[in-house]
Amino acid sequence: MTSSARFWDKVARRYAARPVGDPDAYHATLERAKAHLQAGQKVLEVGCGTGTTALILAPATGHLTATDGSGEMIAIAREKLSAGDPGNVVFEQAELTQADLPAGSFDAVLAFNLLHLVEDLPAALQVLRGRLVPGGLLITKTVCLGGWRALLLWPLIAAMRLFGKAPHVTFLRPAELDRMVAETGFEIIETGFYPVRSASRFIVARRA
Numbered sequence: 001m002t003s004s005a006r007f008w009d010k011v012a013r014r015y016a017a018r019p020v021g022d023p024d025a026y027h028a029t030l031e032r033a034k035a036h037l038q039a040g041q042k043v044l045e046v047g048c049g050t051g052t053t054a055l056i057l058a059p060a061t062g063h064l065t066a067t068d069g070s071g072e073m074i075a076i077a078r079e080k081l082s083a084g085d086p087g088n089v090v091f092e093q094a095e096l097t098q099a100d101l102p103a104g105s106f107d108a109v110l111a112f113n114l115l116h117l118v119e120d121l122p123a124a125l126q127v128l129r130g131r132l133v134p135g136g137l138l139i140t141k142t143v144c145l146g147g148w149r150a151l152l153l154w155p156l157i158a159a160m161r162l163f164g165k166a167p168h169v170t171f172l173r174p175a176e177l178d179r180m181v182a183e184t185g186f187e188i189i190e191t192g193f194y195p196v197r198s199a200s201r202f203i204v205a206r207r208a
């Protein structure tokens, strides 16, 4: 098991119990994501956590495979299915880079609040690109804590990591993330911040 999966297993129940930080920004993100999804499409979500977003977005897709590296997160997501199953979503424990997910077969890949937690982001972006059909979409929202925010937060997160209280965090600037996405072979077709004056960079990018 990876150290990331161990961390998220430990905090999963607490994470599930936390209310959404900014419901308006969350709904705005979902609306923008839905605007790019179509009925009949095969969609993959990576780092789906407790499955809330997957369960909301599944009706806007043909089929949604929602994955997460943490078995505990996936267990909670499956519990939610018994409260309301849209009938076209499956939850699977899988590392982002796990090879046995089908390559080149998804119309869209979703990654919300995940990419800043990945240690080798260029490699992860290549894997996500490889999961898409040509012209398929990467729809992602990423916390970008680079620049002045890093000056404040890096020491805090480094100290928390020493005690196992924080996961790995890559301190990205929004422009740096955009560049990495473009350099992976995507054409960026939409960007935004939700909430507007936040560090949460929303990107929709088409596999070139």
Ligand SMILES: C[S@@+](CC[C@H](N)C(=O)[O-])C[C@H]1O[C@@H](n2cnc3c(N)ncnc32)[C@H](O)[C@@H]1O
Residues within 6 Å of the ligand: 004, 005, 008, 009, 046, 047, 048, 049, 050, 053, 067, 068, 069, 070, 073, 094, 095, 096, 097, 111, 112, 113, 114, 117, 118
């Ligand atoms: C901050 S939570 C976000 C969960 C959900 N997407 C959301 O927006 O609420 C990050 C999630 O990504 C998962 N994760 C982190 N690194 C991962 C990796 N390399 N492969 C798969 N999942 C990963 C964690 O287990 C956790 O559930």
